[in-house]
Amino acid sequence: MKAVLHMTALMLALSMTACSDPEPPKAVNDYQGRDDTKSLRNADAVGYDGAAIQEKLDGALDKNDQRAADLQKQIDAQTGEAPPPEQQ
Numbered sequence: 001m002k003a004v005l006h007m008t009a010l011m012l013a014l015s016m017t018a019c020s021d022p023e024p025p026k027a028v029n030d031y032q033g034r035d036d037t038k039s040l041r042n043a044d045a046v047g048y049d050g051a052a053i054q055e056k057l058d059g060a061l062d063k064n065d066q067r068a069a070d071l072q073k074q075i076d077a078q079t080g081e082a083p084p085p086e087q088q
Helices: 002-018 035-046 050-079
Strands: none
Touching: 035 050
C-alpha cells in the first residue's frame, strides 16, 4: 500500500512539472534598415547583436542626413537659390 501511495505522489509531482507554462518566444526584430548597413547583421556570428548595431548606425545616419538637409536649406535661403527639384 505504501508503494502505491509513493508511486501516486511521484506521478502527481511529475505531471505538475510537465504542465508548466512554456517560455514565451523571443521577439522577432522586423527592422529592415538601410541597404548599406545590412551587412552589420553578420555581427551576430561573432557574438554581437548585429540588428541593434544596425539600428544605432541607421539612426545616426538618418540624423546626419537630416542635419545636412537642414544646413542646405539654410544655405539656399541665404543665397536665394532654389533647392534642386529632387528635394522639393
